[in-house]
Amino acid sequence: DSGVTQTPKHLITATGQRVTLRCSPRSGDLSVYWYQQSLDQGLQFLIQYYNGEERAKGNILERFSAQQFPDLHSELNLSSLELGDSALYFCASSVGLNKETQYFGPGTRLLVL
Amino acid sequence: GNSVTQMEGPVTLSEEAFLTINCTYTATGYPSLFWYVQYPGEGLQLLLKATKADDKGSNKGFEATYRKETTSFHLEKGSVQVSDSAVYFCALIGTNTGNQFYFGTGTSLTVIP
Numbered sequence: 001d002s003g004v005t006q007t008p009k010h011l012i013t014a015t016g017q018r019v020t021l022r023c024s025p026r027s028g029d030l031s032v033y034w035y036q037q038s039l040d041q042g043l044q045f046l047i048q049y050y051n052g053e054e055r056a057k058g059n060i061l062e063r064f065s066a067q068q069f070p071d072l073h074s075e076l077n078l079s080s081l082e083l084g085d086s087a088l089y090f091c092a093s094s095v096g097l098n099k100e101t102q103y104f105g106p107g108t109r110l111l112v113l
Numbered sequence: 114g115n116s117v118t119q120m121e122g123p124v125t126l127s128e129e130a131f132l133t134i135n136c137t138y139t140a141t142g143y144p145s146l147f148w149y150v151q152y153p154g155e156g157l158q159l160l161l162k163a164t165k166a167d168d169k170g171s172n173k174g175f176e177a178t179y180r181k182e183t184t185s186f187h188l189e190k191g192s193v194q195v196s197d198s199a200v201y202f203c204a205l206i207g208t209n210t211g212n213q214f215y216f217g218t219g220t221s222l223t224v225i226p
Binding site for chain 1: 147149157158159162212214218219
């Protein structure tokens with residue numbers, strides 16, 4: 001158990017809908033990262049937050065957004081969902097910013113029908 | 114830019130066989146290198162890491178040596194077990210790129226009794 005929790009574990013929704021994925025980092029970790037894992041794209045970095053502020057952006061679509069709250073939990077919002085958004089979404093956390101080990105949550109499996 | 118190239122899978126080995134999974138990287142400066150493992154239905158777990166040239170990371174019988182001259186970080190294990198069946202990801206954190214991970218595509222390993 002990495003100490004990172006994600007909810008829900010599974011999510012089934014329809015095209016055009018909006019969903020919110022939630023992540024709680026390990027106790028004491030200030031950085032949160034979101035990744036998308038799909039069969040065709042592999043593991044892709046989406047976005048990073050550190051102590052409430054956005055720090056880095058990767059291959060995140062404009063339909064996707066995230067935020068980190070004062071209690072350090074984070075939410076990833078996916079809107080206008082398309083079939084191709086079906087994937088496993090992982091959250092990871094680390095203490096700080098400098099070449100540190102990231103600890104991954106169990107993931108949320110999203111299926112868009 | 115930063116990138117990681119892993120050997121294509123899937124890899125199938127008999128129990129007690131020797132394992133090598135090749136990983137090479139491209140990065141500026143002095144990246145930190147990681148191996149993560151993903152067991153079926155689970156998130157990624159840190160297997161081992163190395164933060165500077167000639168460092169050897171080791172854990173659970175797995176080893177990898179950070180070779181700057183060949184830009185490689187190959188994963189090895191002398192005698193695999195059925196329980197090692199998983200997907201293995203090589204990753205790097207570059208210099209001056211915050212704490213953003215760059216992952217390889219993953220190598221699926223199946224160990225048969």
